[in-house]
Amino acid sequence: MPTKTFLEAIRDTLSDEMARDERVFILGEDVGKTGGVFRAPEGLQEKFGAARVIDTPLAELAIIGVAIGAAAVGLHPIAEIQFADFIFPAFDQIVSEAAKMRYRTNGAWTCPMVIRTPYGGGIHGGLYHSQSIEAYFCHAPGLKVVAPSTPADAKGLLAAAVRDPDPVLFLEHKKLYRSIKGDVPDGDFVLPIGRAEVNRVGSDVTALAYGAMLHETLAAAEELALENIEIEVVDLRTLQPLDRETILASVRKTGKVCVIHEDTKTMGLGAELAALITEEAFLDLDAPIRRVTGPDLPGIPFNEVGEHTFLPNAQKIADALRKLAAY
Amino acid sequence: MAVSKVAEQTAAKVDARHRALDLTDAQALEMYWYILLSRRLDERMWILHRQHEVAFHISGIGHEGTQVGAAFALKRGYDFVHPYYRDMALSLTIGMTPRDLMLALYGKQGEPSSGARQMPAHYGSRALKIVSGSSPVATQIPQAAGIAFGIRYKGTDQVALTCFGEGSTSEGDFHEGLNWAGIYKLPVIFLCQNNQYAISVPTDKEMPVKNVADRAVAYGLPGVIVDGNDPLEVYRVMREAVARARRGEGATLVEAKTYRPVPHSSDDDDRTYRSREEVEAWKKKDPVLRMRQYLESVGLMDDAKAQEYEARAKEAVDDANQFGKNAPFPPPEAALENVWGESRK
Ligand SMILES: Cc1ncc(C[n+]2csc(CCOP(=O)(O)OP(=O)(O)O)c2C)c(N)n1
Ligand SMILES: [Mg+2]
Numbered sequence: 001m002p003t004k005t006f007l008e009a010i011r012d013t014l015s016d017e018m019a020r021d022e023r024v025f026i027l028g029e030d031v032g033k034t035g036g037v038f039r040a041p042e043g044l045q046e047k048f049g050a051a052r053v054i055d056t057p058l059a060e061l062a063i064i065g066v067a068i069g070a071a072a073v074g075l076h077p078i079a080e081i082q083f084a085d086f087i088f089p090a091f092d093q094i095v096s097e098a099a100k101m102r103y104r105t106n107g108a109w110t111c112p113m114v115i116r117t118p119y120g121g122g123i124h125g126g127l128y129h130s131q132s133i134e135a136y137f138c139h140a141p142g143l144k145v146v147a148p149s150t151p152a153d154a155k156g157l158l159a160a161a162v163r164d165p166d167p168v169l170f171l172e173h174k175k176l177y178r179s180i181k182g183d184v185p186d187g188d189f190v191l192p193i194g195r196a197e198v199n200r201v202g203s204d205v206t207a208l209a210y211g212a213m214l215h216e217t218l219a220a221a222e223e224l225a226l227e228n229i230e231i232e233v234v235d236l237r238t239l240q241p242l243d244r245e246t247i248l249a250s251v252r253k254t255g256k257v258c259v260i261h262e263d264t265k266t267m268g269l270g271a272e273l274a275a276l277i278t279e280e281a282f283l284d285l286d287a288p289i290r291r292v293t294g295p296d297l298p299g300i301p302f303n304e305v306g307e308h309t310f311l312p313n314a315q316k317i318a319d320a321l322r323k324l325a326a327y
Numbered sequence: 328m329a330v331s332k333v334a335e336q337t338a339a340k341v342d343a344r345h346r347a348l349d350l351t352d353a354q355a356l357e358m359y360w361y362i363l364l365s366r367r368l369d370e371r372m373w374i375l376h377r378q379h380e381v382a383f384h385i386s387g388i389g390h391e392g393t394q395v396g397a398a399f400a401l402k403r404g405y406d407f408v409h410p411y412y413r414d415m416a417l418s419l420t421i422g423m424t425p426r427d428l429m430l431a432l433y434g435k436q437g438e439p440s441s442g443a444r445q446m447p448a449h450y451g452s453r454a455l456k457i458v459s460g461s462s463p464v465a466t467q468i469p470q471a472a473g474i475a476f477g478i479r480y481k482g483t484d485q486v487a488l489t490c491f492g493e494g495s496t497s498e499g500d501f502h503e504g505l506n507w508a509g510i511y512k513l514p515v516i517f518l519c520q521n522n523q524y525a526i527s528v529p530t531d532k533e534m535p536v537k538n539v540a541d542r543a544v545a546y547g548l549p550g551v552i553v554d555g556n557d558p559l560e561v562y563r564v565m566r567e568a569v570a571r572a573r574r575g576e577g578a579t580l581v582e583a584k585t586y587r588p589v590p591h592s593s594d595d596d597d598r599t600y601r602s603r604e605e606v607e608a609w610k611k612k613d614p615v616l617r618m619r620q621y622l623e624s625v626g627l628m629d630d631a632k633a634q635e636y637e638a639r640a641k642e643a644v645d646d647a648n649q650f651g652k653n654a655p656f657p658p659p660e661a662a663l664e665n666v667w668g669e670s671r672k
Contacts, residue, residue, distance in 0.1 A: 032527075033599065033600045034600045055527070057528075058464065058528070058533065061498075086463050124382035125446065126445050127462070128461055295662075297662065301444040301662050302434050302443060303438075303443035304656060305658065306443070308659075
């Protein structure tokens with residue numbers, strides 16, 4: 001199995017999917033000639049031509065609207081939104097249109113498309129190059145939301161997203177692009193959307209995480225193992241629909257849960273997970289569910305002290321898990 | 328009057344475009360000062376980034392002629408400005424200082440635009456009536472129409488200026504903002520700084536018309552094209568647009584044709600999408616060079632004076648850099664402030 005960065009896994013999968021299916025094409029700002037600002041689609045315009053790797057005007061609403069139209073007539077667009085922070089001009093097209101196309105036409109028209117976008121903080125991006133956007137989009141039934149944290153999952157889930165019959169928002173934590181490497185299976189490798197994975201087995205506390213926070217949580221778990229606290233780390237991988245079975249099985253085993261996300265706290269994914277767990281596994285709980293999240297602030301500050309203040313990290317996560325284990 | 332003096336004045340009259348525009352010699356020199364100051368400050372910021380002293384820089388190099396010409400057409404500190412990330416020279420001319428801008432670059436306490444919350448180049452100052460914008464492009468355009476709406480509502484004779492790149496005119500915000508301004512004949516000037524690229528994407532892939540100014544007709548506005556590397560021409564066009572707005576005759580779309588001879592930002596490599604020949608050709612039309620040559624041609628600048636200006640600029644940049652570098656970071660609790668107004672606390 002070759003070792004690849006998160007970014008390389010994405011680039012290679014884009015290439016594989018385009019080679020596999022002529023209906024697949026890429027559109028987005030700066031994706032063609034220069035190969036994308038994060039270089040994910042680098043080299044693909046040379047390989048597949050400017051008709052299939054399209055440098056669009058600077059207009060996110062139109063990028064998504066055009067993709068929806070193309071999907072309606074049988075193509076499989078992969079739209080790139082340059083930064084997740086710039087997806088909001090297209091919110092209407094995604095939430096009112098893509099997510100509702102199948103339902104509003106009673107299945108006559110569908111929207112098989114992928115929206116790829118880099119999200120998340122920790123790269124000195126300030127308010128508008130750091131946001132986590134998942135909570136807004138997990139509230140739109142009809143739209144799937146995927147957020148891998150390893151190169152192998154990036155490959156398997158991106159391939160699945162391209163082949164999915166419905167629109168998929170594919171969230172790529174930009175801090176992982178070059179910092180995370182891992183083995184990636186060769187050949188046709190597709191993972192099911194909607195399945196979480198137990199990344200680390202443990203008996204004391206269940207930690208639910210995804211994206212960059214998965215890695216911070218694993219680091220915290222390593223630290224706690226030295227103190228004989230065994231954390232079970234579940235990588236959610238798909239945020240909508242949630243893998244209720246895997247989540248609840250782990251909760252029933254450990255009886256204690258901590259949700260970790262970089263996104264802000266109130267009305268975030270942690271709230272939904274806590275509600276789900278109390279509804280389905282209340283009697284298995286030995287402690288209140290805890291959340292380690294970004295604070296309820298409108299954005300991540302650019303200055304390094306402010307950025308550090310905002311972001312959860314292994315230390316803050318370990319502190320919370322330690323308290324929970326001792327509860 | 329001595330003959331030689333008369334001859335000198337006649338010669339000056341032929342070429343002294345600035346005087347024909349009612350600009351004094353001192354004002355023409357002040358224009359050059361801001362163009363130069365911005366350039367030298369900007370160049371230092373690129374160096375600081377390369378030295379890993381700072382995380383990010385986005386530049387206004389090449390755009391200074393447009394911006395200084397535009398700023399001179401305003402009542403600085405009286406009229407409103409909703410700038411974009413290239414507007415370093417504009418912001419300096421309105422009254423922000425090199426120290427302010429270095430605080431932003433380093434993300435340090437006391438940074439006036441945002442308390443070092445925003446990335447650098449999100450220029451702003453409530454006192455100077457400069458609104459610190461967001462990073463999603465074109466969002467300032469309908470807001471500038473809104474500022475002009477507010478001006479009209481309150482009945483003052485202020486105007487609003489907003490700036491943006493040509494690529495950003497593909498966003499709905501641009502079209503919706505101009506439409507509104509057109510309907511209500513609002514006192515706003517939309518200044519497009521057309522540097523021919525949106526990061527890597529050239530104008531022919533951004534829009535099907537040749538000029539951004541061509542789009543004005545759809546909104547009932549005059550669309551004016553101007554050589555953006557000629558600050559005096561920009562001043563002339565902007566002065567007319569501002570006068571029109573103050574007279575209550577409505578908005579103008581001004582398109583300044585210019586060029587960005589540097590990468591889009593410190594994260595960009597422009598060699599992947601354009602030739603070195605193209606960049607070099609544009610460097611010959613550099614606004615610093617052009618303004619200096621103009622001043623020489625009318626007898627207002629010579630080598631000694633140019634060196635004096637350079638020395639002054641270097642001093643200001645050195646001072647600002649030290650100031651920014653030595654300033655403390657905001658304390659952690661500063662990140663928690665100004666989420667809500669008093670009533671919510
Ligand atoms: C809504 C939105 N989409 C994408 C971006 C990323 N981005 C930043 S600047 C830029 C290009 C802007 O080009 P143009 O408007 O011509 O201005 P220039 O940078 O050339 O001055 C892009 C795509 C953004 N900031 N906002
Ligand atoms: Mg441009």
